[in-house]
Amino acid sequence: MLERDTPEELPSDKLELKLFRKSPLGTRIDENCLSPLTTREILYQKRSQAKRMIKEKEELRSLANKSYTMEYSASPLRTVHMPFIKVSYKKNKKKNLDVNSSNSEVDEYLPTDDESHLFPEFCEVFWTRLDCVGWKPESSQQLSMVVVQNKVFLIGGISRSIIGDVNVFIPAYKRWEKIQTIGVESEPRFGHSTVEYKQKIYLFGGGTDFNAVHKLRECLNGVKVLNTENFEISNLKCSGSYITTRKQHCCAIVGKHMFIHGGMNQKNNLLDDASILNLEKSHWKLLSIKGLGPGYCGFHTAVTILHPSQKPASSIYKLPNLKKNQETHTGIYIFGGINRERKATNNLFLLKIGTKQLTWITPETKGTPPSPRFQHSMSYNEKLDILVIFGGRVDIVNTQHYTCFNDVFILRIQDWTWITIKVLGNVPTPRSGHASVSYGTKIYVFGGVGTSAYCSSNLYVLELNQKTARHLIEDEERRKAKELEVETMRTKRVEFQQEERKKGGFRNSE
CATH class of the missing domain: 1.20.5 (Single alpha-helices involved in coiled-coils or other helix-helix interfaces)
Known part of the structure; x- marks a missing residue:
């Protein structure tokens, strides 16, 4: 538990800043901040708080000296709020804590613009290219990223060859680590999906080696489980409906259910089916969904959005009840991809969940939506309640050429409004086939390919x-x-x- 520093222990001028860094609070802030700017911001805010509270104490003493008969309890200044950082015992026990993460006690303390619970209609976002310490993984495309316990896991992809590596990025230290897994061997794969459930990563599908006999690239339909504690990989033996081998599908998770839709088989034919895997029972079920959905589609993206009060959800069919008159746009959002005519789309679909009969609807959005695209990335930032789409590509009609994007689009979930954005900073090069994850109030982007070459292995961060x-x-x-x-x-x-x-x-x- 972090100690509550008294005003006398906090710095009163710039010369005392170094001394404050050695205090329990200053050391914790200094170790966990990703940038000197964030450190200075927090430290100077603490200093201002200290001055304000010391002034209140002096006013109290002044009032007491003027009238000894005055009751202290009658003074409006009798309550002096000590500066402190909210932290729970469990959170404090965790290592690699990052103050910019959604689990950060410092981030919970600092006042932010998003406290109004409505993201502004015009916003500024800032790109930063991270200067990572030491080794970096090889850049690739059609890979996957997933966050587990303040760590970003990067799995698979294709570059000079198909990759089966598992790499971990630790935001608190800006460092990559290559993981040596144990257990069964995981096939190198690309165009697969990964989800996190109970601190385990579930890998499904993807393309793998080229079959010279049949002259096609094999696809997978098995499920691998990666234990993030000991890095052991195991096979998940599943029962239930047969799931076709596939790649370039979309995937999301709701409670114990992993949802998949569409993709391509090993003959590169598009698929239109939807299924769920019960991760507790290892049981597949083919879904029958009401309404008009994406249909035959590949290279699309999906994310689950739940109201904070629905977070304990254990099933795609049943969600905790919301309070009366509480508006929500929860469900599984699917965007973009290529359709049966092999054309890029910018369609947005929402799968309404929480009932036995799942239903597709088409959200009526406001503002300017993204242009048609596929092989883009889409992430949901829970802290700001926004959907973030970055990059992707579109093929030029009747040619072998295509165009990549590096634009950013933000959908405000509360009212389905596409926000006007001003993008600044070190903007990544146009790309497709990259991966992204949401972490705190940031989006991390890695990999991808441009129109002529693979992108660098630099990690980019978008501050929202x-x-x-x-x-x-x-x-x-x-x-x-x-x-x-x-x-x-x-x-x-x-x-x-x-x-x-x-x-x-x-x-x-x-």
Whole structure:
């Protein structure tokens, strides 16, 4: 448990900042912040709080000196709030804690713009290219990423060859680690899906090696389970309906049910079926869904969105009841992909869940939606209640060429509004086939391929929190202004030296 520092222990000026970093609170903040900017912001906010509280104490003492008969309990200033960071015992026990994560006690303490519970209609987002420490995995496409206990797992993909590696990124330390798994061997795969359930990762489907005899690339329909505690991989023996081998499908999880839809078989024919896997019973069930859905579709994306009060959901068929008059747009959202005519789409579908009869609906959105695309990424940021779509590609009609995107689109879930965005910072190159995850108020993006080559193995972070993004933008503007100032001074120095040489040459000629 973090200690509550008294005002006297907090810094009162910049010279005491280094001393404060050594205190219990300062050390914890300094260790877990991803950037010096965040550290300074928190430390200076603490300093301001200390000054404010010390002033309140002085006012109390002043009032007491003026009238000893005055009852202390009658003073409106009798309550002095000590600065402290909310933290639970269980959270404090966890290692690799990141203050920018959704589980961060510091993030819970700081006031944010999203406390209004409605994301603004115009927003600024900021891209950062992370300078990771040490080794980085090889860049690839059609890979998967999933967050488990403040760690980002990266699995599979295709590059120079099909990849079967399991790699982990630790945001708190900005470091990649290559995992040596035990147990059964997991086939190298791409175009697969991964979900997290009870701190285990479930891998389904994907494409694998090329079969020279049948002249096609094999697809998988088995389920592998990765234990994130000991990194053991095991096969999940399933019963129930037969599930066709597939790749490039979409996948989401609701409670104990893993939902899959569509994709392509090993002959590259599109599929239109939907199934769920009960992860407790290892039982597949083919779904019959009411309404008009995506149909035959591949390279599309899916995410589950639940109201916070529905988080204990254990089944796709039953959700905890919401309070009266509480509006919600919960369910499984599916966007984009290619249809039966092999054309990219920008269709948005919502699978309404929580009843025995699942139903497709088409949300009536406002604003400007993304253009048609596939092989994009889509993430739900639970903290801000927004859907974030990045990148993707579209094929140029009657040619072998295609165009990749690096644009960002945000859908505000509360009223289904596409937000107007100003994108700043170190924007990633246009790409498709990449992977993304939501972590805290950020979106992490890795891999992908452009129109002519694979993208770099750099990890990009999109900051969505408006207050933090504004600080990053201001820092970037100051940095550019400083660079311009230095360049201007350098130019003036060179011009001055040239003038001096001319004057010296003129005097010598005389």
